[in-house]
Amino acid sequence: ASDSRLPSTGKAANPQLFRTAETDKLESAKNGKKRKRSAAVQQDEEDVPDLDFFSSNKRPAASVTETVVATEDDVKVSAQDAVSDDDDSMDEVERRTILNSHKIKVTDMRDLEEIQVQPTSTTDSKKKKKKSKKEEAPTLSKKEQKRARRLFPEPLLNFKELRSKYKISSRLAENVAEQGFTVPTEVQLGTLPLLLGESSEPDLLVVAPTGSGKTLSFLIPVINKIVRHHHSNPDEHGILSLVVAPTRELASQIVNEGRKLVAGTGVKITLMRKGMRVGDGGDAGANVLEENNEESSGSEDEETENKPAKERANIPVTKSDILVTTPLMLVNALSANRTTTMTTLPLVRSLVMDEADVLLDPLFREQTLDIWKSCSHPDLRVGLWSATMGSNIEDLTKSTIRERLEDLGQKPSEPHALLRLVVGLKDSAIPNIDHKLVYAATEQGKLMGLRQLLRPAAASASDIRLRPPFLIFTQTIPRAVALHSELKYDIPAEAGGSSRIAVLHSDLSDGQRSDIMRDFRKGEIWILVTTDLLARGVDFRGINGVVNYDIPNSAAVYVHRVGRTGRAGREGGIAVTYYTKEDIPYVKSIANIIDVSEKLRGGEEGDKSIQKWLLDALPNLSKNSKKDMKRHGVKARQAPRLTDKEDDGKGARGMRISTKSGFERRMENNKRGAIEASRNRKAAAAASGNVSDAGSWGGLDD
Numbered sequence: 091a092s093d094s095r096l097p098s099t100g101k102a103a104n105p106q107l108f109r110t111a112e113t114d115k116l117e118s119a120k121n122g123k124k125r126k127r128s129a130a131v132q133q134d135e136e137d138v139p140d141l142d143f144f145s146s147n148k149r150p151a152a153s154v155t156e157t158v159v160a161t162e163d164d165v166k167v168s169a170q171d172a173v174s175d176d177d178d179s180m181d182e183v184e185r186r187t188i189l190n191s192h193k194i195k196v197t198d199m200r201d202l203e204e205i206q207v208q209p210t211s212t213t214d215s216k217k218k219k220k221k222s223k224k225e226e227a228p229t230l231s232k233k234e235q236k237r238a239r240r241l242f243p244e245p246l247l248n249f250k251e252l253r254s255k256y257k258i259s260s261r262l263a264e265n266v267a268e269q270g271f272t273v274p275t276e277v278q279l280g281t282l283p284l285l286l287g288e289s290s291e292p293d294l295l296v297v298a299p300t301g302s303g304k305t306l307s308f309l310i311p312v313i314n315k316i317v318r319h320h321h322s323n324p325d326e327h328g329i330l331s332l333v334v335a336p337t338r339e340l341a342s343q344i345v346n347e348g349r350k351l352v353a354g355t356g357v358k359i360t361l362m363r364k365g366m367r368v369g370d371g372g373d374a375g376a377n378v379l380e381e382n383n384e385e386s387s388g389s390e391d392e393e394t395e396n397k398p399a400k401e402r403a404n405i406p407v408t409k410s411d412i413l414v415t416t417p418l419m420l421v422n423a424l425s426a427n428r429t430t431t432m433t434t435l436p437l438v439r440s441l442v443m444d445e446a447d448v449l450l451d452p453l454f455r456e457q458t459l460d461i462w463k464s465c466s467h468p469d470l471r472v473g474l475w476s477a478t479m480g481s482n483i484e485d486l487t488k489s490t491i492r493e494r495l496e497d498l499g500q501k502p503s504e505p506h507a508l509l510r511l512v513v514g515l516k517d518s519a520i521p522n523i524d525h526k527l528v529y530a531a532t533e534q535g536k537l538m539g540l541r542q543l544l545r546p547a548a549a550s551a552s553d554i555r556l557r558p559p560f561l562i563f564t565q566t567i568p569r570a571v572a573l574h575s576e577l578k579y580d581i582p583a584e585a586g587g588s589s590r591i592a593v594l595h596s597d598l599s600d601g602q603r604s605d606i607m608r609d610f611r612k613g614e615i616w617i618l619v620t621t622d623l624l625a626r627g628v629d630f631r632g633i634n635g636v637v638n639y640d641i642p643n644s645a646a647v648y649v650h651r652v653g654r655t656g657r658a659g660r661e662g663g664i665a666v667t668y669y670t671k672e673d674i675p676y677v678k679s680i681a682n683i684i685d686v687s688e689k690l691r692g693g694e695e696g697d698k699s700i701q702k703w704l705l706d707a708l709p710n711l712s713k714n715s716k717k718d719m720k721r722h723g724v725k726a727r728q729a730p731r732l733t734d735k736e737d738d739g740k741g742a743r744g745m746r747i748s749t750k751s752g753f754e755r756r757m758e759n760n761k762r763g764a765i766e767a768s769r770n771r772k773a774a775a776a777a778s779g780n781v782s783d784a785g786s787w788g789g790l791d792d
């Protein structure tokens with residue numbers, strides 16, 4: 091019975107994570123255009139403070155029928171709004187009610203002086219309020235400043251409004267409708283009006299849960315803007331939008347999503363590949379893509395795939411409007427592999443950074459900032475999207491926006507805001523999955539636990555029941571490879587044997603990587619062992635679970651890894667995290683994340699997987715150790731000491747992934763007489779050459 095609610099059954103729940111019955115009523119009334127003027131709600135922003143998004147669990151959030159004392163501001167707004175009762179827009183009280191119950195918080199990030207001088211906020215009434223406040227009290231308390239920065243823009247109630255209200259291209263609207271989504275997710279509800287509305291398009295920082303549909307939220311406005319651009323500037327050709335993502339897998343997925351949306355709109359979206367050059371295509375200042383015949387395989391990206399390499403080499407210029415790329419690939423193209431100064435991208439009007447916090451993390455920062463600054467159009471808008479975002483990213487964004495304009499020596503044609511939109515609780519894991527934090531004491535204990543998960547019969551003995559397909563994350567590439575060869579023969583030949591389990595990491599060729607992605611998506615591979623390469627962004631809708639075989643290097647990585655399941659509101663996903671004695675110093679931040687996500691879900695204290703005593707007992711990690719852990723992971727597990735071959739027996743032995751149990755599995759399979767598997771086993775035994783040099787653990791008896 092429990093299987094019927096697994097993500098893999100494809101049953102999509104409501105994709106919205108946060109909602110209340112009261113708002114449902116209000117939204118459907120609005121959707122039905124039955125506007126109730128009597129709505130009066132006291133929903134002061136103090137009710138939704140930074141760290142308390144659980145209010146709807148404790149008491150009913152703003153109710154439309156409730157008559158309560160309105161704040162001074164609310165009265166002002168309501169009175170003003172009554173005048174324009176006939177129009178279809180919402181009053182501020184309704185907007186607040188809907189945004190608050192979906193836990194959407196919009197903040198103007200600019201300095202208050204700037205907001206006052208250049209009022210470009212999305213709500214007129216709010217503008218007036220801010221101004222009058224400022225005039226009355228020049229020095230505002232912190233609380234008042236926060237209040238003055240809060241915005242309550244109009245939410246998107248349904249996808250039809252994209253056409254009826256926001257006038258997006260009819261073909262684009264059709265393409266969205268064809269996806270068959272019933273209601274917009276929170277991030278779509280909040281960001282689409284901001285990006286498509288009549289006010290000047292803002293720069294936007296968005297923090298919204300994993301699997302909540304951020305891709306659609308940034309692609310629709312980007313595509314619509316280009317359709318408009320094509321109308322008004324029919325002669326201007328070149329890259330108008332850039333989407334940057336940290337991995338090839340994610341970039342490729344964005345292109346595939348984009349292709350569905352651009353069909354018939356005249357907009358072209360392209361995945362940046364090795365061998366493409368971004369150069370001057372002849373039109374003055376227009377950047378176009380040029381492709382030569384270097385390797386560019388990858389079956390996920392169908393378009394160029396079907397053409398033989400020779401033919402591809404003859405495509406001199408790819409006229410593309412949207413280029414989707416990883417940072418390094420574009421930087422190399424713009425600087426001829428760092429041999430020249432960066433070419434500029436003068437036409438780009440939209441720069442989207444997906445997984446922005448990792449793109450601006452030291453690992454990618456330099457490349458990302460180079461790309462950002464190479465976009466030299468004064469009307470560039472940036473969008474930074476992720477499920478996690480440190481406050482350092484906000485500061486870096488502000489300073490880069492400023493510096494880029496200073497370097498350009500030009501001003502944008504119209505002033506615009508830098509807004510931040512947060513859905514739910516910043517940096518938290520989604521509430522619709524089960525988290526299991528399991529103490530396994532040793533490396534061998536983890537392997538034993540994982541084997542139990544692989545066997546449905548054995549699973550009934552523990553309380554964890556994990557059905558394929560699922561992902562297993564390790565700390566390093568050698569460990570992913572070792573674990574894969576360890577588990578390869580655990581799946582019986584009758585069920586497909588070793589072909590059901592695969593390993594994916596960045597040492598594989600592009601072609602191998604996309605083949606594995608394709609087979610996993612098709613359901614031919616059931617279990618994918620991987621590194622943090624797949625921790626972010628990739629969307630396997632029907633994945634039932636995630637196993638953190640090695641604990642993640644940070645709380646943010648935990649949020650992203652486990653967010654591969656429970657996509658678009660699906661229930662029943664499981665996240666299992668093993669930890670050993672060595673991991674104890676690093677577990678607290680993960681336990682905290684789980685605790686918060688369980689609070690977000692509500693429910694009884696007894697249902698919680700993280701007990702208070704555990705949280706109290708786990709040690710806190712110093713700032714420096716946190717930094718160190720983030721960069722290197724658990725020391726004892728670092729590559730390259732941990733591969734079997736390189737194990738020097740001095741300490742790393744205890745942390746290696748044992749091979750003896752693999753041998754045991756092979757013996758078991760021999761007994762079963764699975765001929766094909768036996769042939770593979772021999773090959774594998776010959777290749778590894780160290781079957782007898784196994785660890786101390788003898789495997790599990792079935």
Ligand SMILES: Nc1ncnc2c1ncn2[C@@H]1O[C@H](COP(=O)(O)OP(=O)(O)OP(=O)(O)O)[C@@H](O)[C@H]1O
Nearest residue numbers: 105271273274275300301302303304305627629658
């Ligand atoms: N309104 C909607 N209703 C139902 N499903 C949706 C809706 N919008 C998007 N989806 C689906 O939700 C899934 C997750 O979307 P997406 O990959 O954009 O998530 P994300 O927010 O970018 O997550 P991550 O932070 O992990 O990158 C996709 O399969 C997408 O098709």
